[in-house]
Amino acid sequence: MYIEQLELENFRNYKRIKTSFSKNINIIYGENAQGKTNIIEALFLCAAGRSHRTSKDRELININSSRFKVKLIVIDNSKKKEIEYSYESGKKQILINEIPIKRMAELMGNLLAVIFSPEDILIVKEGPSLRRRFMDITISQLKPSYFYNLQQYNKILNQRNNLLKEAQEKKSLLDTLDIWDEKIAWVGAEIIIERKKFIERLCKISKKKHYNLTDNCEELDIKYKTFLDEIDVENKESVKNKFVEEILKNRRTELKRCVTIAGPHRDDFDIIVNGLPLKNFGSQGQQRTAVLSLKLSEIDIIKDETDEYPILLLDDVMSELDNKRKSYLFNNLKNMQTFITSTEKDYFKEFQYISFYKVKCGEIINS
Structure with a gap:
């Protein structure tokens, strides 16, 4: 291409x-x-x-x-x-x-396409939204259905948050909350599974590239962070059910704060070098090298997936x-x-x- x-x-x-x-x-x-x-x-x-x-x-x-x-x-x-x-x-x-x-x-x-610019160092230095965006752009290119799920999830998330707010004045709306819980959990489970699989592949490939880039001195590790402790990527039903359980645990807090607390909209991943979080303990040079490792790994993942x-x-x-x-x-x-x-x-x-x-x-x- x-x-x-x-x-x-x-x-x-x-x-x-x-x-x-x-x-x-x-x-x-x-x-x-x-x-x-x-x-x-x-x-x-x-x-x-x-x-x-x-x-x-x-x-x-x-x-x-x-x-x-x-x-x-x-x-x-x-x-x-x-x-x-x-x-x-x-x-x-x-x-x-x-x-x-x-x-x-x-x-x-x-x-x-894979893009690499000086601003990409912010993937390491800044908040989770940039790291979610990094995952989402790559996975979306490989799986258009993932991009569609992202759009659907954000729509459902906004509708559910609005419902939580409106229910403060109209308690009868709470009767429909279970329906929205099921909707957001089904779509959210798809997103979580794809992100989990992507990060596992990214970690495996980038570890080798980073090792070569640093003359075998630095070991790079990437860990996916989501609200679920264990994720069986082969069992969407299980992930969905755990999502619903987490929602029910947070019900009282959500009704007070009028916002959805748990979900892939709060996902993140840690970038670790030699056992330490790169964001907190890495130099500018180490952070830049890690991003280069991620970008080169992104190329390999796309090539492996699409030939x-x-x-x-x-x-x-x-x-x-x-x-x-x-x-x-x-x-x-x-x-x-x-x-x-x-x-x-x-x-x-x-x-x-x-x-x-x-x-x-x-x-x-x-x-």
Whole structure:
């Protein structure tokens, strides 16, 4: 799988461009604030259905316009596929081969992508929401049904929370709470099982990669944290029943606080190096290396699951890595289309199969 062509219209600082890419390594270089990251953002948007920088599509519109469009031509198993993402008047539209999709889950898997940017260190340093997002983006690309379950879970969660609030004034609504408990537990069990399986695979692969990256000095471990003590990934009924039991235990507290206490919306995972939590005890360099291990493992998981390499998007990360980690990263780029943004061009000249694209003031020049 690789991206053959990109077309942008009124996207960020680009008014209208169309450019073709190499199926190997593409270096997007230029001075700061010229639009390099905007290219990465547009590509990722068509893979994940959302920007990695903002949750608001209106922020992607060129300042002199009221709409934007991103269009990709993707080659997948020698067949051309067209993905178009547009936004106008508060509404987004996504077309696959000129046919509008009815729900976002239909986009998932059409373009497999892994993104690595300096902000990804926040996966280690910040709160659980970023770690849940990391899990959800990867699993959703592999299993569109998982993305659909996430959407359904959030809808049910909001409806259940509203019910808890409204029941303060109208006690008769409590009679319907058991129905919502069953709904949220069924969908939540699906999410928990998929996350558990993903983290187990991620831990196994990233442990080896991190060991190599650190000259066999650091052992990386990843532990999934959810509200259930034991999870049988082969028995959804059991997970669902335990979910319901936990809900019933929390009933009195939930009615006081008017919020759903237990569920995958509070999941997290610990990143541990040599037995210590990396968030609390790791240096900046250790945290960055751990994230690199996670991202490289993400590539392997996608390849194992789909028998295809994802598109790799590296946004200004080369300046964050030392020479050893740069070399290790480049050794992992074989057979995979890669986009790298950088202010420097000379560093990449020694490598083979590289195409250069200079970005200046919202224009791309293939050099």
